[in-house]
Amino acid sequence: MLNHAVAGAGYVDExxxxxxxxxxxxxxxxxxxxxKRIGLLYMWSILxxxxxxxxxxxxxxxxxxxxxxTVVDAQTYNSLFTLHGIIMVFMFIIPGIxxxxxxxxxxxxxxxxxxxxxxINLLSWYCWLAGAVLAVIAVFAGSGxxxxxxxxxxxxxxxxxxxxxxxxxxxFILGFSSILTGLNFVTTVHRMRAPGMTWFRLPLxxxxxxxxxxIQILATPIVGITLLMxxxxxxxxxxxFDAAKGGDPILYQHLFWIYSHPxxxxxxxxxxxVISDIIPTFAKRTIFxxxxxxxxSLAIAISGSLVWGHHMFVSGQSYLVGxxxxxxxxxxxxxxxxxxxxxxxxxYKGSIDPQPPLLYSLTFIFLFMIGGFTGVMNGVLNxxxxxxxxxFVVAHFHYVMFGGTGFALFAAMxxxxxxxxxxxxxxxxxxxxxxxxxxxxxxxxxTMLTMGYQGMPRRYYDHLPQFHTSHxxxxxxxxxxxxxxxxxxxxxxxxxKKGEKVGDNPWGGATLEWQIPSPPPHENFExxxxxxxxxxxxxxxxxxx
Amino acid sequence: xxxxxxxxxxxxxxxxxxLGMWLFLxxxxxxxxxxxxxxxxxxxxxxxEFFLAASELNTFIGTFNTLVLLTSSLTVALSIEAYRxxxxxxxxxxxxxxxxxxxxxxxxxxxxxxxxxxxGIYPGSAxxxxxxxxxxxxxxxxxxxxxxxGLHVVIGVGVLSFMLYFISKKPPEGEKFDKSAAIKxxxxxxxxxxxxxxxxxxxxxxxxxx
Numbered sequence: 001m002l003n004h005a006v007a008g009a010g011y012v013d014e015x016x017x018x019x020x021x022x023x024x025x026x027x028x029x030x031x032x033x034x035x036k037r038i039g040l041l042y043m044w045s046i047l048x049x050x051x052x053x054x055x056x057x058x059x060x061x062x063x064x065x066x067x068x069x070t071v072v073d074a075q076t077y078n079s080l081f082t083l084h085g086i087i088m089v090f091m092f093i094i095p096g097i098x099x100x101x102x103x104x105x106x107x108x109x110x111x112x113x114x115x116x117x118x119x120i121n122l123l124s125w126y127c128w129l130a131g132a133v134l135a136v137i138a139v140f141a142g143s144g145x146x147x148x149x150x151x152x153x154x155x156x157x158x159x160x161x162x163x164x165x166x167x168x169x170x171x172f173i174l175g176f177s178s179i180l181t182g183l184n185f186v187t188t189v190h191r192m193r194a195p196g197m198t199w200f201r202l203p204l205x206x207x208x209x210x211x212x213x214x215i216q217i218l219a220t221p222i223v224g225i226t227l228l229m230x231x232x233x234x235x236x237x238x239x240x241f242d243a244a245k246g247g248d249p250i251l252y253q254h255l256f257w258i259y260s261h262p263x264x265x266x267x268x269x270x271x272x273x274v275i276s277d278i279i280p281t282f283a284k285r286t287i288f289x290x291x292x293x294x295x296x297s298l299a300i301a302i303s304g305s306l307v308w309g310h311h312m313f314v315s316g317q318s319y320l321v322g323x324x325x326x327x328x329x330x331x332x333x334x335x336x337x338x339x340x341x342x343x344x345x346x347x348y349k350g351s352i353d354p355q356p357p358l359l360y361s362l363t364f365i366f367l368f369m370i371g372g373f374t375g376v377m378n379g380v381l382n383x384x385x386x387x388x389x390x391x392f393v394v395a396h397f398h399y400v401m402f403g404g405t406g407f408a409l410f411a412a413m414x415x416x417x418x419x420x421x422x423x424x425x426x427x428x429x430x431x432x433x434x435x436x437x438x439x440x441x442x443x444x445x446x447t448m449l450t451m452g453y454q455g456m457p458r459r460y461y462d463h464l465p466q467f468h469t470s471h472x473x474x475x476x477x478x479x480x481x482x483x484x485x486x487x488x489x490x491x492x493x494x495x496x497k498k499g500e501k502v503g504d505n506p507w508g509g510a511t512l513e514w515q516i517p518s519p520p521p522h523e524n525f526e527x528x529x530x531x532x533x534x535x536x537x538x539x540x541x542x543x544x545x
Numbered sequence: 546x547x548x549x550x551x552x553x554x555x556x557x558x559x560x561x562x563x564l565g566m567w568l569f570l571x572x573x574x575x576x577x578x579x580x581x582x583x584x585x586x587x588x589x590x591x592x593x594e595f596f597l598a599a600s601e602l603n604t605f606i607g608t609f610n611t612l613v614l615l616t617s618s619l620t621v622a623l624s625i626e627a628y629r630x631x632x633x634x635x636x637x638x639x640x641x642x643x644x645x646x647x648x649x650x651x652x653x654x655x656x657x658x659x660x661x662x663x664x665g666i667y668p669g670s671a672x673x674x675x676x677x678x679x680x681x682x683x684x685x686x687x688x689x690x691x692x693x694x695g696l697h698v699v700i701g702v703g704v705l706s707f708m709l710y711f712i713s714k715k716p717p718e719g720e721k722f723d724k725s726a727a728i729k730x731x732x733x734x735x736x737x738x739x740x741x742x743x744x745x746x747x748x749x750x751x752x753x754x755x
């Protein structure tokens with residue numbers, strides 16, 4: 001049993017929000033090496049760009065409300081979906097949960113005072129910022145906002161007249177930031193665990209981050225070099241992907257997806273970790289199948305690295321290769337399903353307390369399952385040919401990325417809010433916002449699923465009359481969704497200062513971060529705890545307090 | 546509180562810093578790995594033309610540069626060992642030798658590239674565009690891969706120069722060596738070995754296949 005007397009009550013070090021170190025005021029934040037403050041820096045910057053990208057999505061839906069050119073023209077629409085993709089993928093979802101909650105929570109969960117490389121941690125935030133600034137310059141400066149889509153497919157990306165080079169550099173630097181976070185987390189988990197914190201006593205959130213960190217390290221450099229090659233094509237007239245110079249554009253797609261498919265698991269694994277931490281807390285029951293969940297994270301990381309070809313079923317790769325990629329794609333569904341079954345089994349016979357974090361998590365499971373099933377459909381060769389480049393694919397990955405990772409992030413925000421600020425949000429509003437978002441989300445994306453199945457192509461700024469009704473429904477859905485989002489953010493934002501104060505452990509969590517004061521003191525622990533039990537043993541924690 | 550500090554310090558061993566460095570080296574290997582994949586695919590497709598194009602490269606300069614880089618890997622390893630044994634002066638001279646060899650490599654690279662460019666062989670040139678697909682790919686890959694490698698040599702020289710400045714400010718010869726400086730020097734050495742090992746693969750793939 002860890003020692004609560006020293007780890008928690010009676011410890012009066014300043015909390016990290018009020019701590020005055022070498023630098024005061026704003027510099028105390030901009031030059032901080034405290035993992036908690038860096039987590040918050042990431043949170044504010046990531047949420048800001050998220051809202052910008054939501055705004056872009058709103059404009060795109062508005063254009064589809066009517067037929068013909070109304071709000072924006074075709075070229076602007078191309079730039080809008082490119083920007084929406086670059087921001088959401090490279091700046092929001094990939095760093096999202098690891099950079100915010102991985103930074104803030106993970107070191108506390110393993111019983112450490114900080115990550116292993118605190119200064120590299122801050123550097124990774126500045127890399128993120130530099131990437132974001134470059135992307136902004138790419139939009140407004142020079143020859144026009146990039147119009148390639150977030151995938152930068154060659155040869156179009158090496159020939160279009162827009163500001164692609166800057167956007168590529170932005171993505172490269174954001175990738176570098178992601179690599180730094182990954183190698184920091186792997187080192188931290190290996191070297192900084194408190195005494196007694198064995199691998200199978202780690203909370204599952206840490207397992208999710210650990211698997212993610214490995215993919216970040218192993219996959220990101222490949223996309224980095226691929227993007228740099230396109231830069232070389234544009235700046236130095238190299239022709240590695242240019243058929244006119246002997247190159248092969250299909251190789252670009254291979255190299256791009258070798259990273260970018262594993263990257264979708266960079267996006268989802270931390271979210272699954274969040275859910276695996278939240279569900280036991282609100283069922284007051286240890287997780288069902290701890291090892292199965294931990295190993296399935298690794299299984300997803302490994303099998304997910306071998307399926308990139310399923311993005312290229314219609315690109316002209318051989319039929320045999322298509323069949324192999326299709327088969328491995330189905331395999332990914334197995335570890336994903338193992339997780340879902342384990343989460344549901346954890347709830348079985350638990351004493352369920354339906355607080356907002358749990359409801360957000362259940363919404364995650366529901367939306368992620370739709371995303372998962374449509375993912376298997378996309379992996380079937382003949383179905384894929386039919387739905388390729390339609391709204392079906394768009395809706396599928398929004399179910400996984402937004403319904404999955406996005407809602408996991410929201411669940412994490414509600415779950416760890418009292419930990420970060422020592423206060424609680426208005427629970428009723430959190431419930432109402434969730435209900436509104438749920439309705440809006442399905443109105444928008446389920447309509448897109450059916451529309452795509454009927455043949456509505458993606459990335460068109462206009463549509464045929466037979467899709468008009470569906471487009472109107474989807475656009476209204478986007479308004480509902482955004483209303484719910486804004487309500488949720490307003491509720492959280494307001495509660496940072498005005499929320500009701502709560503104790504150190506309002507949810508009765510069993511993992512280490514709940515055993516120290518909220519907000520955490522600057523050094524996290526007065527004394528590094530000794531851990532002698534598994535992460536979700538609620539009886540022991542209750543007996544200890 | 547004393548007790549606590551001990552726990553923290555036992556966490557922060559050299560092992561962690563080295564682990565982080567090795568992970569970073571993995572990412573570098575994968576960065577070049579992407580290009581080696583491209584190389585192998587294109588060479589499999591156009592093996593005859595690759596052999597033809599490779600005969601244009603100057604094997605003498607290539608071999609000389611390989612020797613220079615291999616020797617510099619030796620001197621940097623000796624420098625680390627010398628610093629660990631508190632022979633600061635030796636460590637500094639060995640480091641200077643390493644840096645000079647890195648610069649020699651770059652000068653040779655410059656001579657080699659300018660000669661090629663003089664003959665009109667560079668990406669996008671009329672001369673190159675008139676060649677076969679395989680030859681074009683060979684020279685494009687040659688410029689991109691040795692160019693990126695050259696960039697790493699320059700960065701490596703920068704890192705080693707910083708280390709030179711860093712350890713020259715540490716306590717004088719004979720005294721107990723600075724542990725954090727030693728680990729920094731060792732990590733810089735690891736980076737230099739990486740630069741070396743990538744060249745070990747680039748050299749035969751571009752110069753020796755003809």
